Amino acid sequence: MDRHLDITVWSFGFDTAKLRGGACNFTQRRITLSRYLAARWDMYDIEQTLLHEIAHAMLDPGHNHSREWLALARSIGYVGGTTHRAETATEFARWRGVCPAGHDVLRYRTPKNTRVSCSKCSSRFDPRALIRWEQLR
Numbered sequence: 001m002d003r004h005l006d007i008t009v010w011s012f013g014f015d016t017a018k019l020r021g022g023a024c025n026f027t028q029r030r031i032t033l034s035r036y037l038a039a040r041w042d043m044y045d046i047e048q049t050l051l052h053e054i055a056h057a058m059l060d061p062g063h064n065h066s067r068e069w070l071a072l073a074r075s076i077g078y079v080g081g082t083t084h085r086a087e088t089a090t091e092f093a094r095w096r097g098v099c100p101a102g103h104d105v106l107r108y109r110t111p112k113n114t115r116v117s118c119s120k121c122s123s124r125f126d127p128r129a130l131i132r133w134e135q136l137r
């Protein structure tokens with residue numbers, strides 16, 4: 001990663017996402033990989049997903065999977081298409097919620113009601129399973 005990005009600005013870490021493999025958070029300037037998926041991948045998949053996210057980080061957030069993004073990604077060694085098989089459209093979710101048990105919820109729009117509880121933990125509203133939201137971009 002330090003070959004392509006200023007590592008005094010960008011950091012790397014693992015997250016607990018299960019729906020997507022990698023993410024690039026422009027607000028926190030942080031690239032994360034899913035610890036669940038990374039544990040099952042080989043080094044090649046991990047490297048490809050990192051290169052995919054690094055290319056996002058080298059451009060402005062608005063680029064998404066533009067042609068400039070793809071050209072840049074290819075130039076640093078990424079061989080996939082606009083989405084690596086390890087990555088899904090959920091990468092561009094604006095909000096992520098996490099319940100106390102660690103379940104992930106992704107939203108493309110600002111949640112209307114932020115006092116929601118995790119549907120995996122409880123089928124009815126349960127304040128003990130309240131979701132904590134964070135804005136991703």
Ligand SMILES: [Zn+2]
Nearest residue numbers: 052082087091
């Ligand atoms: Zn992407």
Ligand SMILES: [Zn+2]
Nearest residue numbers: 099103118121
């Ligand atoms: Zn839950």
